Amino acid sequence: MSKNRIVAMYIRLSNEDTDISTNDTKFESNSVSNQRDLLMDFISHHEDLADCNILEFCDDGYSGTNFHRPAVQSLLSKVRQREIDCIVVKDFSRLGRSYLELGDYLEQVFPFLGVRFISVNDGYDSARDKGMTAGLDIGLKNLIYDLYSKDLSQKVKIAKRAKMKxxxxxxxxxxxxxxxxxxxxxxxxxxxxxxxxxxxxxxxxxxxxxxxxxxxxxxxxxxxxxxxxxxxxxxxxxxxxxxxxxxxxxxxxxxxxxxxxxxxxxxxxxxxxxxxxxxxxxxxxxxxxxxxxxxxxxxxxxxxxxxxxxxxxQVKKRKERIFDTTRVIYGKVKCGICKKSLQRSHTKVIYYLCRSNYYDENCSCFKGRIKEQLIIEILLETIRKQAQIANKSEELILQIKQKSENEILELLQSIRKAQQYIERLNALKIEEYEKYLDGNITKDDYLKQKEKYNGEIEETTFQISKVETEYELQKLKNKESENQFVEHFKNKHEIKELSRELVNELVDSIYVYSENEIEIVWNFRDDYSRVVEVMQGSDEM
Structure with a gap:
C-alpha cells in the first residue's frame, strides 16, 4: 500500500470489560492504550502498511452488540466515501458481536468497496482471501461472540437484580x-x-x-x-x-x-x-x-x-381525549431558540406559544403567539412549491436512472465478452498442448504459446476485475438515484388541505422564531439536496 493510502485503527472498550483491581482499572488486555499499542506494533511490522497514513477511531465504553456507536459510524461513513483503504482491529468482537451484521460487512460491504480488513488476534486478513468470503471458521467465531453477548447480558441482569434486592x-x-x-x-x-x-x-x-x-x-x-x-x-x-x-x-x-x-x-x-x-x-x-x-x-x-x-x-388531571386528527401540525411546531415544542392553546382561535417565557422572564425565546391557521397556510403553500420542484425534477431523475441502467448493461456485456475470451484462450491452450503431444510442435513452441495465452488471460482477468468494480459502483449509483424527495412530494402541487398523515410523511419540524420567521425542516433533506444538484447541472448544460 502506498503512502497516500489510509489505514483505520478501530478500538473499542466495552462496558462489559470487568474490573480486576480495587482502584477500578480495566483488564489491561482490553484497555484502549493496549489495543492502540497492539495495532500500532502490528502496522509498523508490515511493509505494505507501515508507510500508510493512520487514522484512529475509538469507542470508549460502548457495547458491541450493534453498530450504533459514534466512532464506528464515523468509520463506516468514511468507508462509504472511499476514504479508507484498510481497517485493523484487535479481534472481531471489537468491531461487533452481532454475527449477522458483522458477517454482512466482512463478506459483502468491505469486499465490494475494496476495503482490506485485518483482525490481528484472529489471524485474519481479507487480502489473503483474494476476494473470497471469510470462511466457516470466521462465521463460527462471530456466532460465538454473538451468543456470548446474549449469555453475558443475562448474567449481568441477574447480578444487577441481586444488587437491587x-x-x-x-x-x-x-x-x-x-x-x-x-x-x-x-x-x-x-x-x-x-x-x-x-x-x-x-x-x-x-x-x-x-x-x-x-x-x-x-x-x-x-x-x-x-x-x-x-x-x-x-x-x-x-x-x-x-x-x-x-x-x-x-x-x-x-x-x-x-x-x-x-x-x-x-x-x-x-x-x-x-x-x-x-x-x-x-x-x-x-x-x-x-x-x-x-x-x-x-x-x-x-x-x-x-x-x-x-x-x-388533588391537581385535576386532564381528561384523556381521543386524538383529534384535525390537529395536523401538533408536536411538529417548536421554538426556534430553545428547540422545545410550543404549547398549543385550547381557545377558539388556536395559537402556539413558548412556555419557557413563563418560567423565565429573561428568556430570549419567542415571546409572542402565532396562530395555528397561519402556520398551516404557510406550510400548505410551501408543500405546493416543493411539489413543483419534485415534478420538474422527476423527468431528469428518470433520465439519469435510465442512463445508469444503460451503462450497467454495457458493463455487464463487457464482462461477459471478456469471460468468453478467457474461455477461448483456455481452449487454445488445450489445442497447443494437443499439438505438442501429437508431435506437431516443439516443446519450446508450446511453452511460448502457453506463456502468451497465460499473459492474455491474466491481463483480461485484471480488466474484468476493473470493469466489475465499475459495474458495482454503477449499481450503487443507480440505487441512490431513487429519490425519496421526488417520490413523496410529486403530484402534491394542487393539494387543498393538510392531513396529519401528510404532515408526518413530509415534515420533520417547524421552528418558529417570530410571526414573520418560520423554518420548516423537511424529511428527505439529503435527497432534496441531490435534486437541487441535478437541476443546477441541467441548467448549466
Whole structure:
C-alpha cells in the first residue's frame, strides 16, 4: 500500500470489560492504550502498511452488540466515501458481536468497496482471501461472540437484580439532591447544596404554592435547575451535550415530588431493556419496582412525602381525549431558540406559544403567539412549491436512472465478452498442448504459446476485475438515484388541505422564531439536496 493510502485503527472498550483491581482499572488486555499499542506494533511490522497514513477511531465504553456507536459510524461513513483503504482491529468482537451484521460487512460491504480488513488476534486478513468470503471458521467465531453477548447480558441482569434486592444504588447518576459515594460502591450520600432546594420545594408545596409558581420562583432567583446542576458538577459527555436554557419547569418539580428516594428508600427497576440488541428501554409497572427502605440518609420525612402526594394528587388531571386528527401540525411546531415544542392553546382561535417565557422572564425565546391557521397556510403553500420542484425534477431523475441502467448493461456485456475470451484462450491452450503431444510442435513452441495465452488471460482477468468494480459502483449509483424527495412530494402541487398523515410523511419540524420567521425542516433533506444538484447541472448544460 502506498503512502497516500489510509489505514483505520478501530478500538473499542466495552462496558462489559470487568474490573480486576480495587482502584477500578480495566483488564489491561482490553484497555484502549493496549489495543492502540497492539495495532500500532502490528502496522509498523508490515511493509505494505507501515508507510500508510493512520487514522484512529475509538469507542470508549460502548457495547458491541450493534453498530450504533459514534466512532464506528464515523468509520463506516468514511468507508462509504472511499476514504479508507484498510481497517485493523484487535479481534472481531471489537468491531461487533452481532454475527449477522458483522458477517454482512466482512463478506459483502468491505469486499465490494475494496476495503482490506485485518483482525490481528484472529489471524485474519481479507487480502489473503483474494476476494473470497471469510470462511466457516470466521462465521463460527462471530456466532460465538454473538451468543456470548446474549449469555453475558443475562448474567449481568441477574447480578444487577441481586444488587437491587439488597438496596444497592446501581444508577449511572444519583438523583438530584444526592451524590454517588466515593467511599462505598453502589451507595448515595446527600448533596448538601441540592438537598436544600429539595426540602424547599416540598415545603413550598405544603404552603400552598402550585408547581408552576415554584418553577418560576426558582428560575427568578437564579437557582440552577437539576440539568444545569448536573452539567456544572459532572464532567461527563452526556451532560456536556445538554443544550438550551435548562430551566426549572413543572416536570422537573414533579419528578422531585414523586421520587421516594428522598425518604431514604432505594428505588430500582423502574425501566428495563427488552433484549440485548435493543437501543431503548421500557417502563416497568409500579408493582414490579424494587423498593428497599432505610438504605441511605433521608432528605425529607415519610410523613412529609405522604402529605405532599395528597396535595399534588388533588391537581385535576386532564381528561384523556381521543386524538383529534384535525390537529395536523401538533408536536411538529417548536421554538426556534430553545428547540422545545410550543404549547398549543385550547381557545377558539388556536395559537402556539413558548412556555419557557413563563418560567423565565429573561428568556430570549419567542415571546409572542402565532396562530395555528397561519402556520398551516404557510406550510400548505410551501408543500405546493416543493411539489413543483419534485415534478420538474422527476423527468431528469428518470433520465439519469435510465442512463445508469444503460451503462450497467454495457458493463455487464463487457464482462461477459471478456469471460468468453478467457474461455477461448483456455481452449487454445488445450489445442497447443494437443499439438505438442501429437508431435506437431516443439516443446519450446508450446511453452511460448502457453506463456502468451497465460499473459492474455491474466491481463483480461485484471480488466474484468476493473470493469466489475465499475459495474458495482454503477449499481450503487443507480440505487441512490431513487429519490425519496421526488417520490413523496410529486403530484402534491394542487393539494387543498393538510392531513396529519401528510404532515408526518413530509415534515420533520417547524421552528418558529417570530410571526414573520418560520423554518420548516423537511424529511428527505439529503435527497432534496441531490435534486437541487441535478437541476443546477441541467441548467448549466
Amino acid at each position: 439488597k438496596g444497592e444504588y446501581i444508577g449511572s447518576f444519583a438523583p438530584y439532591g444526592y451524590l454517588k459515594s466515593k467511599n462505598k460502591k453502589n451507595t448515595i450520600v446527600v448533596d448538601k447544596e441540592a438537598a436544600v432546594i429539595v426540602k424547599r420545594i416540598y415545603k413550598l408545596v405544603v404552603q400552598g404554592n402550585n408547581i408552576s409558581t415554584i418553577a418560576k420562583m426558582l428560575n427568578g432567583e437564579g437557582v440552577p435547575s437539576p440539568a444545569r446542576h448536573f452539567q456544572n458538577n459532572h464532567d461527563n459527555k452526556k451532560w456536556r451535550k445538554a443544550k438550551g436554557n435548562l430551566l426549572w419547569n413543572s416536570m422537573a418539580i414533579l419528578k422531585i415530588l414523586r421520587d421516594e428516594t428522598y425518604t431514604g428508600k432505594t428505588v430500582n427497576h423502574k425501566r428495563e431493556i427488552p433484549n440485548v440488541n435493543s437501543r431503548s428501554t421500557r417502563a416497568v409497572p409500579r408493582e414490579e419496582w424494587i423498593v428497599v427502605p432505610n438504605t441511605h440518609e433521608a432528605i425529607i420525612s415519610e410523613d412529609l412525602y405522604i402529605q405532599t402526594q395528597k396535595i399534588i394528587g
